[in-house]
Amino acid sequence: MKNFALIGAAGYIAPRHLRAIKDTNNTLLAALDKFDSVGVMDSYFPNANFFVEFERFDRHIEKLKRNGTHLDYVSICTPNYLHDAHIRMALRSGADAICEKPLVLNPWNVDALADIERESGKKIHTILQLRLHPSIIALKKKMDAEKRNTKYEVDLTYITSRGKWYDISWKGDESKSGGIATNIGIHFFDMLSWIFGAVQENIVHVREKDRAAGYLEFEKARVRWFLSIDENALPNFIKEKGQRTFRSINIDNVELEFSDGFTDLHTKSYQEILKGNGFGLNDSSTSIQIVHDIRNQEKVNVGEKHAFIL
Incomplete structure (x- = not known):
């Protein structure tokens, strides 16, 4: 069983990611969205910690890491222009990123992420369904x-x-x-x-x-x-x-x-x-x-x- 976090839990596409995490027999530890209309989580992971502030979410992920709980993946369902920053956060946390398309908005962002991928040893995945x-x-x-x-x-x-x-x-x-x-x-x-x-x-x-x-x-x-x-x-x-x-x-x-x-x-x-x-x-x-x-x-x-x- 792999440990997941999810950013963008109130978004249109988030339920498909929640279902995918559950259907593959994995668990969601934490979720983030500045909007709190996330009752859909009850159908999948009611015990996941939920945050409306990025800083508290980031601190929670850091605490999990220090307490020996390894985060394997961060799923990213946020607006397109935020994907780049949230992918970076995932890799800094020691997790792979699974990001909705478009992965980023500009071609040069792909090159920059490739550098971070090499430095971190973690992978960036995208959904090309x-x-x-x-x-x-x-x-x-x-x-x-x-x-x-x-x-x-x-x-x-x-x-x-x-x-x-x-x-x-x-x-x-x-x-x-x-x-x-x-x-x-x-x-x-x-x-x-x-x-x-x-x-x-x-x-x-x-x-x-x-x-x-x-x-x-x-x-x-x-x-x-x-x-x-x-x-x-x-x-x-x-x-x-x-x-x-x-x-x-x-x-x-x-x-x-x-x-x-x-x-x-x-x-x-x-x-x-x-x-x-x-x-x-x-x-x-x-x-x-x-x-x-x-x-x-x-x-x-x-x-x-x-x-x-x-």
């Missing part, structure tokens, strides 16, 4: 096996409606979230680079608070992508069903079906980490570079565009 999805794994095997002289034609569309709260929260602040391409798109960009190889071209056509679109060319694919949190961008047939989310990956005019199979991917991620097969800094670096470049380059009106912005 699409790499563990059965349909995505099958797609990668198929792409790796096929030999062709032309690139795949891919259209990626992801619309997940968000209310007015989004702009008020940290997610609506690009300096904290990295913007929409980072916040809702980075796991798709990771998946695409994992399957189709190195990035050869990255063009941005739209970059607004509630939507972004562009063109990515990989070694094996030409990808037109569109991301949005605006319900008005939903196709009519989705609106007519009363649904608020639309996810589509079309490869050579064939739809990739991966709507199911998401419920236990965090648990699978933890299982792999505990076996020594987790995803680390090198696995994360390509998608971090992609979204950094999307965030910092000029928009253009040339090149192949996604159908939703034609």
Whole structure:
């Protein structure tokens, strides 16, 4: 049984981490969040110590260490811009870090964390759950096996409606979230680079608070992508069903079906980490570079565009 601490216990994604810790037969010693709406912990670890101040949490972790209780992992579910600092805290505490994506916001932060990883002897893991999805794994095997002289034609569309709260929260602040391409798109960009190889071209056509679109060319694919949190961008047939989310990956005019199979991917991620097969800094670096470049380059009106912005 491994000992865990968790930072960001009141966040949206925290219950998946709590479940993963429990489902892998480990224990949570302490949790931190500045918000105290963490009743969900009763379903998993009611006896874990909870803190609303980082200083007291940090002191508690230090006391555990001095009293001979070894902390094995710190799970990090905090806002994107805090990941870097919380990863450093985990490694300073003598624990490995398990951090939600994006691991960090900027490529140079990856290099700095690599130095700290070497100095501490501890590991930094991230959650790239699409790499563990059965349909995505099958797609990668198929792409790796096929030999062709032309690139795949891919259209990626992801619309997940968000209310007015989004702009008020940290997610609506690009300096904290990295913007929409980072916040809702980075796991798709990771998946695409994992399957189709190195990035050869990255063009941005739209970059607004509630939507972004562009063109990515990989070694094996030409990808037109569109991301949005605006319900008005939903196709009519989705609106007519009363649904608020639309996810589509079309490869050579064939739809990739991966709507199911998401419920236990965090648990699978933890299982792999505990076996020594987790995803680390090198696995994360390509998608971090992609979204950094999307965030910092000029928009253009040339090149192949996604159908939703034609």
